[in-house]
Amino acid sequence: MENVVLIIHLILALSLIGTVLLQRSEGGGLGMGGGGGATGSRPAATAMSKFTWMLAAAFICTSIALTLIAASNTAGSSVADRLGDLPSADGVAVPDLGDSLLPPSLGDEPLLPAGE
DSSP states (O other): OOHHHHHHHHHHHHHHHHHHHHHHOOOOOSGGGGOTTTTTOOOOOHHHHHHHHHHHHHHHHHHHHHHHHHHHHHHTHHHHHHHTOOOOOOTTOOOOOSSSOOOOOSSSOOOOOOTT
């Protein structure tokens, strides 16, 4: 079910990109540079803009559906619960790191900056 919704979601995304790119530019990108005209209202909705809104609504619906499906798939389990499923390290030699995680020095001198 998740794969079907995901494929529909991808098709809707590509279709939405295509319809937005096919629409006629009305100038004044981001509302800049437009004189507003005498009426100052938006132009009438065309069939292409209505189709774009329908695709956008369907895209949002599939996004919500995918979120709900993902939430139901992981319900009742957490990352901490899944850590217990890791294979144990029995029989594997673990190196002794000592007290410090710093790399060993060349001699017995401490690891300090050069000026101190």
